[in-house]
Amino acid sequence: MSINLSKGQRIDLTKTNPGLTKVIVGLGWDTNKYSGGSDFDLDASAFLLHEDGKAKSAADFVFYNNLKAYDGAVVHTGDNRTGEGDGDDEQLIIDFSKVPANIVRVGITVTIHDATSRGQNFGQVSSAFVRVVNEANNAELLRYDLGEDFSTETAVVFCEFYRQEAEWKFQAIGSGFSGGLAALVQNYGLS
Template sequence: MAISLSKGQKVDLTKSNPGLTNITVGVGWDTNKYDGGQDFDLDSSIFLLNTTGKCENEKDFVFFNNLEGGNGSVVHTGDNLTGEGDGDDEQVKINLANVPTSVDKIAFTITIHDAEQRSQNFGQVSNSYVRIINDANGEELIRYDLGEDFSIETAVVVGELYRHGSEWKFNAIGSGYQGGLGSLVKDYGLQA
């Protein structure tokens, strides 16, 4: 049974699941009734961070236009343009054993595409979550439901996988940002 996390909670991933190597990180969301005449397009983006919390280069930024990072250890399965339907809206496959040692953290974010131009924000999004699945058996190991704590934000850092010695842990962050993907890219040390 999955461990359900609260904001700010940290949990062991590999220590409590010996032999865990291949995982899928799934993110999902629903949009509230919205009469702005524009589609909602939410995107998951992944930042591979060094010990200073920055990306070494553009290859450490995995998103709909760069589906692979970390020498192939992190693979985004593709962009979902509508978020309609049940289950994960977007997924990332990770081989923990092959993540380069220079990567200390893997940050998972959700942003709203063209949010400012479309007058959209996370106050219009509900049922956002991130979950981690063991690829070997399909078991959901960790789930973090973000709740409805957002209003004007256009980007959310949902959580981070991070190294703790030889183990991997997960931190449920749920921190909102204004400025969309551009502000996250700058904060993580890349050019917007």
């Protein structure tokens, strides 16, 4: 049975789901009835973070131009440029057994591609969610619906997975940024 979380809530993943080693992180969204002349292209990314909360190199950043990190520890399944249809619009797969010991957090983000030039922002996005699915049996473990708390933001940190001793936990974040992908990259220590 899936658990619905609210902003800021945390949940233990691996302790309450013994044997869980691999999850599918499904991200989805819709756009409001808005005609700005351009399709919305939202992009999921993952930042693999060290003890100081920062990524150290491009190898710690998984997105549509770098689909895999650390021999499959995190894999992006591909870019959906329109978000059409129901269900997940983009997916990331995390294999906790392959995440190097020096990586303590994995931040999951979504940005709007070319948001500034297209005049787009998360105020025009609705029904945004992240869900975590056990890859072994396709059971949805948890879901976090972001709500409609955004206006001018062009990037959002949806959630983070974090390691506490030998266990992996999940935190619903829902924090918006202006400045798109560049702002997130800088926030996480890359240039």
